[in-house]
Amino acid sequence: MVAAVETATGRSKTFLLSRVTGPVRLTTRTLDVPEGCTAGAALAELDRLWDERRAVVAVAPGSDAETRLTKRRGSVRRGDDALEVHFVDLHVLAEELASFGPEVLVREPSELRDLVDRRLRRVVAAHAGGPRG
Numbered sequence: 001m002v003a004a005v006e007t008a009t010g011r012s013k014t015f016l017l018s019r020v021t022g023p024v025r026l027t028t029r030t031l032d033v034p035e036g037c038t039a040g041a042a043l044a045e046l047d048r049l050w051d052e053r054r055a056v057v058a059v060a061p062g063s064d065a066e067t068r069l070t071k072r073r074g075s076v077r078r079g080d081d082a083l084e085v086h087f088v089d090l091h092v093l094a095e096e097l098a099s100f101g102p103e104v105l106v107r108e109p110s111e112l113r114d115l116v117d118r119r120l121r122r123v124v125a126a127h128a129g130g131p132r133g
Contacts, residue, residue: 003042005031012037014045016089050074051089055112057097058082058105065103080108094119 006013012034017094029115059066066083069075072088087093097104101120106113 003039005033005037005039007031010034012041014042016092019089019091046088050086053087053090054084055087055093055109056082056084056107058107059100060103063098063100063103065097068100069104090115098123 002017003012003014005011010031014097029087056078057069059069061081069083069085072085072092076084078084085093094112096118097106098116104116124129
């Protein structure tokens, strides 16, 4: 992640580098840094997002998903198979959860469940019709 000034709005924002897909363009234009646009402010904003954003997932007992997700900072057990996990970016969490395949079922939020479902369907589609082992 990188804290920067969004040129279109002049506001301080935090950008996830893995989601920047366009070409980098150099410019000689200078920008005024908004009041309070500091590394400390960016870190505080990330902490705020982490605290307020939570997902509930069911994990297969004894699975890799259970082992890894229970070790996340702030994860809390909710029942025998459910975990509440904190996150900053919904898409990053969707990628992580999709990597566990059938070991995880997203209960909430529904937007996360949909993102994971779409990722898993793309994997299935990419491997459809290929050689069978």
